Amino acid sequence: MAARGTVKPFANFNASHDAEVLYKAMKGLGTDEEAILTLIAARSNSQRQHIKSAYKSTYGKDLVDDLKSELGGKFETLIVALMTPPVSYDIYELRNAIKGAGTDEKVLIEILASRMASQIKEIATAYKAEYDSNLEDDITGDSSGHFMRLMVILLQANRQQGVDQGAIKTDAEGLFAAGEQKFGTEEETFITILGNRSAAHLNKVFDEYRKLSGFEIEESVQRETSGSLKELLLAVVKCARSVPAYFAESLYCGLKGAGTDDHTLIRIMVSRSEVDMLDIRAQFRKMFATSLYSMIKNDTSGDYRKTLLLLCGGDDA
Structure with missing residues (x-):
């Protein structure tokens, strides 16, 4: 699959040269922010890691520490984020979302609903290595109820593969019966179906659901659930679609x-x-x-x- 990113590896890449450009941009009076941002935004993340190593070998200093001491505000936050390997960045964001004052559910929802199964597994492993703590335990210790259960399902990264033709109608009927058709909502059914089926399968279920109920699944989730569970279910549905x-x-x-x-x-x-x-x-x-x-x-x-x-x-x- 061709990467659809805007940032591509820089063609004539030379880590030592880039390290020198960044060093010169920061030494002396004043900082050349333009030189820093132009270079960093034009390198892939793996190239940035090589620049970090070259910087340390040449100058005996940590590039990210130097950037932090020279830059400030949102610009600094953005540059430091760009210098962080993707998995490290995800686990740092998750950790802050859980350990900060109050849980930032938005961050948990965004990362766990949008990442591929292989990425979620990588995130869980890296989190354990970095913080000597289990991501699932930290999330369950910090959340509750149906929201927590769906989080746990997503963390397992065990969605079934492909489309199960025989289950499309059953799943659509199950969702309809659990929500629009009854007084009150059986959240369990929503959690199980939306948390465990593949995106391809869910899209077929959503089509069937619309024929059956006359509603888009998003409308029913909005009506039948609330709070953080609603936000998480909507994110799962939207990520399954696109x-x-x-x-x-x-x-x-x-x-x-x-x-x-x-x-x-x-x-x-x-x-x-x-x-x-x-x-x-x-x-x-x-x-x-x-x-x-x-x-x-x-x-x-x-x-x-x-x-x-x-x-x-x-x-x-």
Whole structure:
């Protein structure tokens, strides 16, 4: 599968040369932010790791520590995120979401609903190695009820493969009976079906569900559930339909309104820049009749904006 990212490995890559450029941008009076952001946004994450090693070998200093001491604010947060390997970045975000003041369910939902099974397994292993703590235990210790149970199912990363033709109708009927057809909702059924079936299978179930009930599954989830369980179920449904569309909507919500949700903006732009940012941009244009580029341009400023626009990779006006 061709990567649909906007950030590609830099062709004539030379880690020592890049380390020197960054060193010079930071030494002496004042910092050359432009040189830093232009270089870092134009290298793949694995190339950035090589630059980090070359920097340490040449200057005996930690590149990320130096960047932190020279930069500030959202720009610093964004550059540091770009310098972090993808799995390390995911586990850092999950850890902060669980261990901070109050649980940031939005982060848990976004990462666990959108990552592939192989990535979830990698995340769980890396989390254990880094924090000497079990991700599942930390999440269950910090959440409860149906929300927690669906989180646990997603963490198992054991979705069945392919489409089970024989179960499409049964699953659709099960969801209908558990929600729209009864007084009160049997959340169990929603959790089991949405948490365990493949995306391809779920899309067939959603079609069947619409024929059966006259509703899109999203409408029923909105009506039949509430709170964090509702948000998690909706994320699972949206990611089954289209992961890029799910991220396009999250970015739009993060950019519109009075204040920009920079935490979400940084996390998505960094974690999707080498994966499917081109598809996210296309979905964004289709769904919101404006380009991601122009919204970032209007809602952010300074070196932070310049870096985000480079990650966005172009305007679909």
